[in-house]
Amino acid sequence: MRSTLKNPYVYLLFVLPTIALYFLFFIYPMLTSFYYGFTNWNGLDTKDYVGFANFANAFKDADFRHSILNNLIILLFSCCIQVPLIIVCSLLISGVKRLQGFYKTTVFMPSILSTSVIGILWGFIYDPDVGLLDKTLRSLGAPTIYWLADTNWALPAILITNAWQWMGFYIVLILAAILAIPREIDEAARIDGATGPQRAWYLTVPLIKPIINVVIMLSIAGALRVVDIVLVMTGGGPAGATDVMASYMVNKAIKYSDYGYGTALSIIIFAFALVLTALYQILFARRQERVEF
Amino acid sequence: MKKKVASAMAVSAALSVFLAACGSNGDNGNGANASPSSSQPAASDASPSPSPSASAPASESASPEKAENFTVSLRHIQIGDAQKFRKAILDDVVKKTESEVPGLKFELDGVEDSVNRFTKLPAEMAAGNPPKIMDIFGGAGDTQKYAKAGRLLDLTPILDELGLKDKFLNVLEPFSVDGKVYGLPIGGNTEGIFYNTDIFAKYNLNPPTTWDDLIKAADTLKKNNVAPFAAGSKDAWVPNMLVNTLIGRIAGENTNSGFITGQSKWNSPDVVAAYQMIADWEKKGYYPKGELGKAYADMLTDFVAGKAGMMFDGSWRSSAFKDDAVGKDISGKVAFVSLPPIPNGKGNQTSVNANYGEGYGFSSDLNENELKAVKAFIKNMYSDEMQLRGLLEDGVLPSMKLSDESIAQVTDPVVKQVLDVLKNAGTTFPHFDSVVQSKVYTETETQLTKLIAGKATPQEVGNAIQKAQDAENAAAAK
Numbered sequence: 106m107r108s109t110l111k112n113p114y115v116y117l118l119f120v121l122p123t124i125a126l127y128f129l130f131f132i133y134p135m136l137t138s139f140y141y142g143f144t145n146w147n148g149l150d151t152k153d154y155v156g157f158a159n160f161a162n163a164f165k166d167a168d169f170r171h172s173i174l175n176n177l178i179i180l181l182f183s184c185c186i187q188v189p190l191i192i193v194c195s196l197l198i199s200g201v202k203r204l205q206g207f208y209k210t211t212v213f214m215p216s217i218l219s220t221s222v223i224g225i226l227w228g229f230i231y232d233p234d235v236g237l238l239d240k241t242l243r244s245l246g247a248p249t250i251y252w253l254a255d256t257n258w259a260l261p262a263i264l265i266t267n268a269w270q271w272m273g274f275y276i277v278l279i280l281a282a283i284l285a286i287p288r289e290i291d292e293a294a295r296i297d298g299a300t301g302p303q304r305a306w307y308l309t310v311p312l313i314k315p316i317i318n319v320v321i322m323l324s325i326a327g328a329l330r331v332v333d334i335v336l337v338m339t340g341g342g343p344a345g346a347t348d349v350m351a352s353y354m355v356n357k358a359i360k361y362s363d364y365g366y367g368t369a370l371s372i373i374i375f376a377f378a379l380v381l382t383a384l385y386q387i388l389f390a391r392r393q394e395r396v397e398f
Numbered sequence: 399m400k401k402k403v404a405s406a407m408a409v410s411a412a413l414s415v416f417l418a419a420c421g422s423n424g425d426n427g428n429g430a431n432a433s434p435s436s437s438q439p440a441a442s443d444a445s446p447s448p449s450p451s452a453s454a455p456a457s458e459s460a461s462p463e464k465a466e467n468f469t470v471s472l473r474h475i476q477i478g479d480a481q482k483f484r485k486a487i488l489d490d491v492v493k494k495t496e497s498e499v500p501g502l503k504f505e506l507d508g509v510e511d512s513v514n515r516f517t518k519l520p521a522e523m524a525a526g527n528p529p530k531i532m533d534i535f536g537g538a539g540d541t542q543k544y545a546k547a548g549r550l551l552d553l554t555p556i557l558d559e560l561g562l563k564d565k566f567l568n569v570l571e572p573f574s575v576d577g578k579v580y581g582l583p584i585g586g587n588t589e590g591i592f593y594n595t596d597i598f599a600k601y602n603l604n605p606p607t608t609w610d611d612l613i614k615a616a617d618t619l620k621k622n623n624v625a626p627f628a629a630g631s632k633d634a635w636v637p638n639m640l641v642n643t644l645i646g647r648i649a650g651e652n653t654n655s656g657f658i659t660g661q662s663k664w665n666s667p668d669v670v671a672a673y674q675m676i677a678d679w680e681k682k683g684y685y686p687k688g689e690l691g692k693a694y695a696d697m698l699t700d701f702v703a704g705k706a707g708m709m710f711d712g713s714w715r716s717s718a719f720k721d722d723a724v725g726k727d728i729s730g731k732v733a734f735v736s737l738p739p740i741p742n743g744k745g746n747q748t749s750v751n752a753n754y755g756e757g758y759g760f761s762s763d764l765n766e767n768e769l770k771a772v773k774a775f776i777k778n779m780y781s782d783e784m785q786l787r788g789l790l791e792d793g794v795l796p797s798m799k800l801s802d803e804s805i806a807q808v809t810d811p812v813v814k815q816v817l818d819v820l821k822n823a824g825t826t827f828p829h830f831d832s833v834v835q836s837k838v839y840t841e842t843e844t845q846l847t848k849l850i851a852g853k854a855t856p857q858e859v860g861n862a863i864q865k866a867q868d869a870e871n872a873a874a875a876k
Contacts, residue, residue, distance in 0.1 A: 145873075148520065148521075148523065148524030149523060149524060149543065149544065149546075149547035149549070150546065150547050168844075233687075233688050233691070249687070249688075251687060251688030251690075251691055252691075253691045254632070254688035254689065254690040254691025254692070255688070255690075255691075256690075256851050256853065340632075342632060342690060342847060343632070343690035343691065343847060343850075343851050344690065344847040344848045344850070344851035344853050345844070345847075345848070345853075346851070359516075359517055359520050359521050359524075360516050360517065360520070360836075360840045361836065361837045361840045361841075362520055362524075362543075362836050362837065363837060364524060
């Protein structure tokens with residue numbers, strides 16, 4: 106037995122099933138998708154090789170460009186508006202003395218709900234006739250807004266819902282980092298006469314920068330792959346106003362039965378996400394030094 | 399060394415089990431003599447004796463109690479209150495078929511119509527695992543496409559065997575490829591205007607049977623803050639119904655069937671004129687605000703609630719206005735007319751749209767037992783009795799030849815009006831959704847929503863759809 110375990114090939118055999126499964130369910134589909142991206146496969150019949158035609162069409166496709174733009178809007182919204190809000194909320198909650206657990210649980214709650222539930226829930230809130238939001242707005246004298254039916258309002262409506270769903274999760278992440286900072290640092294600053302905002306800005310925020318970086322990274326990744334909330338709430342409508350890259354891809358592949366083109370789009374999305382996260386890593390994240398307490 | 403070999407063998411055995419479990423059931427199609435339990439996980443769960451030797455021939459001769467249990471998946475779209483009459487018919491057929499075929503249990507899977515048609519079924523067809531029995535539409539985008547890819551069962555021999563071949567009206571064409579039948583329409587319908595007679599009486603309006611009356615009614619309703627037409631434009635196939643009829647009337651009744659042959663063009667002036675009319679009506683405010691957020695069900699809700707005076711819908715909706723149905727609030731206050739003659743329309747202005755587009759198709763991947771179940775299902779579903787029940791209970795026009803006495807049993811006033819509309823029609827034309835390829839059809843939906851949202855002009859809409867049509871026609875010619 107002992108001699109068996111000394112043989113490296115035996116270990117290889119033990120790993121083989123996992124590798125085989127990994128190959129079967131990850132590597133193989135990846136490679137075939139890559140191939141399908143260069144064909145005009147409709148999901149059913151024979152497929153012909155069409156070279157880079159799908160990719161060329163994708164960049165000529167005004168609707169796809171519009172969906173890229175929507176992804177970028179979501180990305181900017183989450184990085185420039187959501188992340189600062191998350192930090193502010195975390196700082197506020199970390200300063201709460203009583204019922205901190207209650208606040209933590211409350212803000213975290215939406216992120217454990219399924220996206221479909223949230224989409225339908227907010228669909229009711231946004232309902233122009235009976236929805237909470239419009240009723241409130243109307244009582245204040247504002248005109249009815251057809252949130253999900255208006256091409257100008259649909260994307261903001263989805264942004265708000267998406268933020269509501271995910272902010273709690275990030276708040277808990279950042280809160281954990283804030284609470285992990287040793288009390289002594291804060292107390293020392295307090296003795297030196299630093300005010301609350303000063304301590305938050307000059308002490309806490311720099312100390313939690315690594316976790317903020319993680320949150321930004323996750324936000325970028327999240328903004329690029331957001332699709333479920335869009336499909337549940339608007340299906341990319343009205344008239345493509347809320348289409349993101351992934352929902353557009355799903356639509357093209359399945360509704361249009363254009364799997365070749367759809368796969369090409371998914372490769373573009375993959376490349377796009379890779380480049381953006383790499384850029385962020387190179388430009389910002391790498392410069393950070395590890396914080397040692 | 400021996401131990402090494404032994405451990406290696408053990409590991410590879412484990413591995414092969416894994417791989418076998420992951421393997422596809424590719425030989426299921428011709429594996430008629432294989433036990434259904436070997437490839438059908440669901441079937442083996444239910445089977446009391448999963449031994450492969452007790453396969454079909456043995457159970458055939460045995461008494462029914464000993465028959466091997468098996469399940470057959472059945473996808474239907476009869477969900478929600480508005481479809482309850484159709485669901486009741488399906489349930490009865492299911493029950494009857496289960497009692498006739500020993501061991502059979504249907505697994506009913508209800509999915510919303512457009513989700514099934516445009517998302518779920520296409521994905522299942524691509525993956526090669528459609529339900530054994532499925533709700534399906536006729537035409538190049540649905541049945542014919544799947545049949546050409548070998549996914550659907552050729553029903554021609556079954557129709558011969560059951561003697562159903564000549565029972566159908568001349569409606570099997572959209573379900574056929576090269577003379578072979580791959581799907582069976584369950585019934586027919588025509589799309590036209592439902593209007594609320596109470597509201598029309600309140601504002602002293604004539605029934606919308608002439609163009610002037612229709613426009614006058616719409617303008618009057620608009621003035622009185624009643625939406626002239628209820629809408630469900632979030633589901634783009636809903637406004638597409640009106641587009642289809644407008645094209646038939648303005649550009650001519652042969653236009654819709656000419657798109658795939660190249661005889662008619664989406665960007666021709668006449669077809670664009672049909673889209674222009676939609677754009678004009680949008681501009682005049684004939685539809686409720688926020689219509690792009692309203693789904694098909696909302697259209698009925700608004701109409702029943704009296705928020706709209708008219709709605710353009712399929713005649714199948716007539717069953718919603720029965721006394722015990724979802725629209726019972728306005729039961730007896732609803733009438734149905736075809737779209738009135740359009741001034742300067744090139745088509746026959748008495749022509750109406752008639753669809754025999756929806757029915758059932760069957761997977762080509764069936765074993766012997768499942769085939770028996772499918773045959774029994776067809777026999778029970780496509781019978782004079784069920785066709786008549788469909789007409790009387792659900793207001794769905796029969797797709798099979800029914801005697802005049804049977805049809806005379808119709809008492810529902812709206813269904814009678816529907817029958818009158820079809821009787822008085824000079825000619826009929828199909829909906830383009832059962833004619834054009836799926837890419838083209840989806841493009842019509844995309845472009846129509848853009849038109850409604852004011853993001854595209856009628857000419858741009860026509861050009862975009864024609865571009866998709868040209869590409870598909872070129873691909874088909876190859």
